[in-house]
Amino acid sequence: MKKLFRHFLNLHEISKEDINIILKYSHKLKKKSKTKQFKEKKILAIIFEKPSTRTKISFDVGMKLLNGDVVTLDHSDSQLGRGESLEDTMRVLASYVDIIVYRGSDESKLYKLSEISTVPIINGLTDISHPCQIIADIMTLQEKFRSLNNLNLTWIGDGNNVCNSWIHASKHFDFNLKISCPPGNFPAKKNLKSLNLQNVELFKNPIEAALNADVIITDTWVSMGMKSNPKRQKMFEKFQINKELLKKTGRDTYFLHCLPAHRGREVTDEVIDGNRSLVWEEAENRLYAHQSILLWCLKQI
Ligand code: CP
Ligand code: NVA
Numbered sequence: 001m002k003k004l005f006r007h008f009l010n011l012h013e014i015s016k017e018d019i020n021i022i023l024k025y026s027h028k029l030k031k032k033s034k035t036k037q038f039k040e041k042k043i044l045a046i047i048f049e050k051p052s053t054r055t056k057i058s059f060d061v062g063m064k065l066l067n068g069d070v071v072t073l074d075h076s077d078s079q080l081g082r083g084e085s086l087e088d089t090m091r092v093l094a095s096y097v098d099i100i101v102y103r104g105s106d107e108s109k110l111y112k113l114s115e116i117s118t119v120p121i122i123n124g125l126t127d128i129s130h131p132c133q134i135i136a137d138i139m140t141l142q143e144k145f146r147s148l149n150n151l152n153l154t155w156i157g158d159g160n161n162v163c164n165s166w167i168h169a170s171k172h173f174d175f176n177l178k179i180s181c182p183p184g185n186f187p188a189k190k191n192l193k194s195l196n197l198q199n200v201e202l203f204k205n206p207i208e209a210a211l212n213a214d215v216i217i218t219d220t221w222v223s224m225g226m227k228s229n230p231k232r233q234k235m236f237e238k239f240q241i242n243k244e245l246l247k248k249t250g251r252d253t254y255f256l257h258c259l260p261a262h263r264g265r266e267v268t269d270e271v272i273d274g275n276r277s278l279v280w281e282e283a284e285n286r287l288y289a290h291q292s293i294l295l296w297c298l299k300q301i
Contacts, residue, residue: 005099005120008293009110011131012168012195018296019135019172025292025301026139026285036295037067044294045093046072047086048103048124050224054259054286055124055132059101062291071097087116094119099297105225120297127161127225133258134165136289138173140282141215144254151175152251154213156206157239157266159187162219162258167192170199177201180209182235206239213249216241217256218266233265242268246276254278 011019029035044063046056060070073093075081080089086104090113093100100117102110103124114121123131138148145151152175155163159181167187170177179186180203203209210216221236222228246253255267255277263269272279295301 005299006297007114007117007120008122008131008297009114010123010129010168011134011165012171016172019169021301022135022289022292022296023139023142025295026135026288027142029288029291030139030285036300038298038300042066042068042098042298043096044068044070045097045100046070046124047089047093047100048072049075049080049105050103050125052103052124054283055101055103055290058286059122059124059290059294062287063294066291066294068098068294086113090117099294122293122297125161127223129165129168130161130258131165131168132286132290132293133162134169135293136285137166137217137256137258137282138169139285139289140256140278141254143281144278145214149174152178152212152214153217154178154180154209154215154249155217156180156209156241156245157218157236158185158221158223160219160223162217163187164192166217167195167197167200170197171195175199178203178209178213180204180206180239182239185235206245207248210245210249210253212251213253214251215254215256216246216249219258220260220262221266222262236266240266240268241271243270243274246271252276256282259283 046059048056063070094117099120101122101124105127107126107128110123110126123129141148155166164187166177177200186202218241255271257267257279259279261267261272
């Protein structure tokens with residue numbers, strides 16, 4: 001029997017056609033040329049094992065704007081905090097709600113949940129990936145550039161979950177993705193297995209990676225769940241996005257950051273607040289991207 005819904009887990013597993021459907025609808029929602037609403041009320045459960053501002057609130061607001069409603073489950077005030085398994089919790093929740101967005105550490109747990117769930121599961125971030133973010137980021141770039149074809153995107157910093165999802169997206173788009181990270185912090189090959197990464201290049205030197213960049217992207221040096229230490233901070237100093245680095249690109253380079261930013265660490269104030277920074281549009285676009293993902297998962301677009 002054909003499923004009446006789709007999970008949104010990782011970008012390389014979703015077809016290019018479907019990603020384009022999600023993106024196209026995100027733009028329409030932003031332009032208010034479409035104001036789709038669920039005919040019958042739908043309920044979203046937000047289950048987050050890690051903190052969030054943007055993802056949580058934009059899914060909440062987005063769902064309500066679609067004539068949906070939202071319940072949020074936190075570790076501290078549910079039986080999860082007393083040791084009830086996530087699998088058991090999900091089985092029960094799936095009989096109450098229509099769709100679930102989950103944020104946790106362990107990517108394999110996300111996949112296990114998607115196997116047992118009778119409602120769509122959206123990946124709201126794991127240690128390995130952050131696909132919702134990249135839909136909003138691509139939407140933001142589509143607003144600035146006519147096409148992403150041949151665009152030079154440069155990731156400088158930690159080869160983390162957000163970086164992995166950019167790599168996943170590179171399977172579907174003809175941008176060039178250059179990645180520069182301190183030794184030992186490049187994206188792990190095992191997370192990227194089975195990808196044919198012809199348009200991804202790795203660089204030890206951030207200045208070389210930045211040459212000809214149309215867009216420079218970074219993120220925190222210390223993701224949620226990691227421990228910071230002075231040695232790590234020192235190792236990353238050369239990978240800061242500052243005015244001097246932007247001068248070396250040879251182009252008018254835009255800047256993206258998923259936020260939250262650590263000003264003075266991975267990015268300076270003058271870059272994040274500068275006129276080439278797209279971070280606020282990027283954050284705003286999460287709202288439209290998430291509404292579109294909800295509609296796609298529930299097969300309404
Ligand atoms: N960029 C992002 O996912 O932000 P939050 O952690 O605030 O959701
Ligand atoms: N890499 C960051 C992204 C936050 C949205 C983290 O996982 O903490």
